[in-house]
Amino acid sequence: MNDPAELDVTLVDGYVDEPAHFGVPPYISTYPRYAAGAMVDAGVDPANVTYHTIDELRDDRSKWADVADADLFVYVGGMTVPGKYVGGTPAEPDEVRELAWVAEGTSVMGGPVRFGVGEENAGAQEMERSDLDFDFLAMADVEAAAYDLVSNGLEGFEDRYRDNDEIDRWGAKGAFVVEQHPNFPEYLICEMETSRGCAYRCSFCTEPMYGDPGFRSAESVVREVGNLYNAGARHFRLGRQADILAFGGDGEAPNPEALRRLYEGIREVAPDLGTLHLDNMNPVTIVDYPEKSREAIRIIAEHNTAGDTAAFGLESADPVVAEENHLLVSADECLEAVRVVNEVGGWRPGESPEDAPTFGEEATNRLPKLLPGINLVHGLAGESAETFEHNKRFLQRVLDEGLMLRRINIRQVMTFEGTEMAETGVELAENHKQLFKQYKTEVREEIDNPMLNRVVPPGTVLEDVHLEYHQDGKTFGRQLGTYSLLVAVPGERELGQTIDVAVTDHGYRSVTGVPYPLDLDSASMAELTAIPGIGDRTAGDILVDRPHDTTPTVDDADIAKFVR
Numbered sequence: 243m244n245d246p247a248e249l250d251v252t253l254v255d256g257y258v259d260e261p262a263h264f265g266v267p268p269y270i271s272t273y274p275r276y277a278a279g280a281m282v283d284a285g286v287d288p289a290n291v292t293y294h295t296i297d298e299l300r301d302d303r304s305k306w307a308d309v310a311d312a313d314l315f316v317y318v319g320g321m322t323v324p325g326k327y328v329g330g331t332p333a334e335p336d337e338v339r340e341l342a343w344v345a346e347g348t349s350v351m352g353g354p355v356r357f358g359v360g361e362e363n364a365g366a367q368e369m370e371r372s373d374l375d376f377d378f379l380a381m382a383d384v385e386a387a388a389y390d391l392v393s394n395g396l397e398g399f400e401d402r403y404r405d406n407d408e409i410d411r412w413g414a415k416g417a418f419v420v421e422q423h424p425n426f427p428e429y430l431i432c433e434m435e436t437s438r439g440c441a442y443r444c445s446f447c448t449e450p451m452y453g454d455p456g457f458r459s460a461e462s463v464v465r466e467v468g469n470l471y472n473a474g475a476r477h478f479r480l481g482r483q484a485d486i487l488a489f490g491g492d493g494e495a496p497n498p499e500a501l502r503r504l505y506e507g508i509r510e511v512a513p514d515l516g517t518l519h520l521d522n523m524n525p526v527t528i529v530d531y532p533e534k535s536r537e538a539i540r541i542i543a544e545h546n547t548a549g550d551t552a553a554f555g556l557e558s559a560d561p562v563v564a565e566e567n568h569l570l571v572s573a574d575e576c577l578e579a580v581r582v583v584n585e586v587g588g589w590r591p592g593e594s595p596e597d598a599p600t601f602g603e604e605a606t607n608r609l610p611k612l613l614p615g616i617n618l619v620h621g622l623a624g625e626s627a628e629t630f631e632h633n634k635r636f637l638q639r640v641l642d643e644g645l646m647l648r649r650i651n652i653r654q655v656m657t658f659e660g661t662e663m664a665e666t667g668v669e670l671a672e673n674h675k676q677l678f679k680q681y682k683t684e685v686r687e688e689i690d691n692p693m694l695n696r697v698v699p700p701g702t703v704l705e706d707v708h709l710e711y712h713q714d715g716k717t718f719g720r721q722l723g724t725y726s727l728l729v730a731v732p733g734e735r736e737l738g739q740t741i742d743v744a745v746t747d748h749g750y751r752s753v754t755g756v757p758y759p760l761d762l763d764s765a766s767m768a769e770l771t772a773i774p775g776i777g778d779r780t781a782g783d784i785l786v787d788r789p790h791d792t793t794p795t796v797d798d799a800d801i802a803k804f805v806r
Contacts, residue, residue: 246285246392252312253278253293253419254341256319256333256355268425268722271433272482273318273353273384276409279416280389281314283408288415293422296333299341306344314396315345317376318384320355335374342375348396351376352384385412406458409435413466417473427474428740429708431517431722435482436463436489436504457490460500464507477517477722478508485524486552487531487538496527496534498541505545516706518545519724523552523614525579526570536586542612543587549609551648551724552583557619558629559636566624573636577643580614584645587612607703607803613648615725616640620678621655627674630681637689646697649725649751650690652682686750694748700774701803702745703758704729709737715768716754719743728752732768744804746772759806763789773804 255274274293282288292308296319299305309315319333333341342349351374380387382401386408390399404412423430437457467478480486490500508518520542528535542550558564559573571579592606618633640647654675698704707729709719717735720726729743730752743755756769762784770781776796784794793801 246281247287247290249281249286249290249313249392250311250347251281251286251291251314251316252308253291253316253318254296254299254309255293256296256317256338256353257331268423268429269431269433269479270420270423271318272413272435275416275419275432276383276385276404276412277316277318277352277388277416278419279412279414280385280404280408281316281392282415283411284389284392286392288418291419293419295424296337297331298424300337309341310344310346312345313347314388314392315341315347315349316384316388317341317349317351318353318355319351320353338374348378348391349376350378350380350384350387350391352380352387406456406462409458410462410465414469417466417469417475420470420473420475427476429722430475431477431479431519432467432470432475433479433481434463434467436480436486437483457488460490460503460507463504464511467508468511471512471515476512476515478512478515479517479519479521479724480504481519481521481724484522485527486520486542487523487527487535494527495531496538498534498537501538501541505541509545516547517722518547519550520546521551521553521724523554523583524570525554525556525576525614528579528582529571529575532582536582539583539586539612543589546611547723548591548611549648549721549723549726550587550612551615552587552612553615553617553651553724554579555617556636557617558622558625558633559618560625560629560632562624562626563622563629567622573632573639576616577636577639580616580640580645580647581643583612583614588646605703607701609698609702609704610646610648613646613697615649615651616647618650618652619655620653620674621672625674627677630677634681634685634689637685641689641693644696647693648697650685650693651725652685654678690750691748694751694753698727698745698748698753700746701800704743704745704753704755706740707731707743708740709735711737730754731757732772733766746774746804756804758804760804762794762801762805773801776801 253274255270278291278293281291292312294305294308317338319338338351342351378387378391378398380401383404386402386404387399389408389412390402420426420430420432435458470478483489486501487496488494489497489504491497508515554576556571556573556576557567557569559576561572563569564572588610590606590610591608616637620629637650704721704727707719707721709717709731711718712734715734716730716732717737718728718730720728728751731743731754735741742758744758744760745753745755747754754772756765756772760769767781767785770776770784771778780796787794793805
């Protein structure tokens with residue numbers, strides 16, 4: 243084999259782990275960054291590493307030549323949570339097979355794809371392992387496989403997991419890859435790993451396959467954020483962990499001081515960051531350790547950026563399902579955890595305690611700092627028609643108490659080899675599919691819509707909405723962040739730009755709005771009539787009376803919310 247420094251390597255990102263957290267990428271996970279860093283650590287010249295997303299390959303067939311001509315082709319992909327996508331889609335199995343067929347050099351695949359591949363990216367799927375015609379399948383860490391493969395002259399590797407020292411090296415050496423992402427730097431969020439593994443053993447989850455929780459140090463994560471920030475990244479999500487509250491502890495009890503070092507350190511090395519969000523927070527931790535959890539949540543809410551979401555894995559409010567699948571909290575316990583996060587983290591920028599830093603976020607008409615989200619999984623062992631009623635009653639209780647949920651994620655189970663659900667399969671999910679569809683529609687109409695109106699009332703300003711596509715005479719976009727809202731603006735605006743939007747109305751999981759601040763001397767009829775309380779006649783009067791020296795007075799509408 244040639245000297246590793248002479249190897250040409252192509253990395254293709256099929257969007258790994260859980261892209262549903264963003265509605266769709268634009269994000270880059272740890273896998274391609276660590277894999278690139280591992281190969282550089284093994285001697286590959288960084289200038290010889292080419293990175294593409296699957297969307298790039300779909301849009302430009304000429305880039306497939308990079309796959310064909312590479313001495314080493316590394317594919318990272320796979321998903322453990324199904325979702326619907328806007329503006330991009332994780333690689334489908336047929337696309338991955340084509341990549342393997344096109345590659346003329348040595349090929350290796352890894353990432354969550356090792357858990358299995360279904361016929362499509364959806365729930366209620368039997369997930370079977372398949373090499374999809376690659377030379378090698380990494381059944382542990384793809385980055386460790388890439389390092390060992392290069393070190394062994396492309397002859398092979400033993401499946402193994404990397405350690406924290408290797409993460410430190412590979413994260414630093416692979417940070418350059420973000421510069422090759424098509425959304426870099428304005429519209430790209432970097433997924434950060436703080437730990438992996440889990441102390442608990444829910445029946446359907448793949449995280450316990452990594453064993454008991456293994457935590458990185460706060461200093462290690464902060465250094466990685468600093469490297470990415472120095473490379474130009476400005477948006478970060480602490481997403482690779484089962485429970486952010488357990489960071490730096492024993493896997494169960496919170497360690498507020500470790501979280502303080504983590505968050506304060508990130509703010510120090512990335513002073514002008516645009517996004518700092520998280521993902522999973524285990525409600526059982528709040529139930530078992532209420533005071534430490536409150537302190538930890540307070541630290542997070544002081545240092546994050548607005549609109550953050552703590553995903554709660556309730557999974558099912560049905561006690562029968564909870565028992566049969568080793569779920570961790572009851573509906574009552576989860577409701578108490580929802581109350582705690584609302585109380586401690588549900589304030590909006592500008593409403594924080596006097597001693598809490600705001601990092602420049604002072605306007606109160608913004609999204610709350612940190613709210614819970616609820617995950618509900620269907621098709622689990624023990625599920626019956628009553629399960630759907632249990633779940634709806636739980637959500638109705640949250641709504642009736644005046645509490646806020648940032649989002650409700652309802653999905654059907656994906657069964658992976660190595661989990662208990664592999665024994666059961668997806669028969670329940672298939673049998674209940676019609677009931678599932680009806681129930682999901684009811685939740686969207688009866689819970690999601692009023693909840694969204696509570697979380698994002700008219701006049702709420704969503705900053706830095708990136709405009710992505712046109713449909714039905716409107717322009718649609720999103721903020722960067724965890725579970726970002728889809729935003730519709732009247733008219734067809736130039737795509738790719740970023741604007742602030744004041745919310746005017748709500749759907750089930752999306753909002754409509756107008757550019758903020760709205761210029762009454764240039765606003766269109768469609769923008770004016772989108773404001774609550776302004777009809778065609780009033781909008782017409784505003785148009786006729788241009789230019790305006792002062793803000794027009796309009797009955798039943800607080801125009802000041804929309805014009806600053």
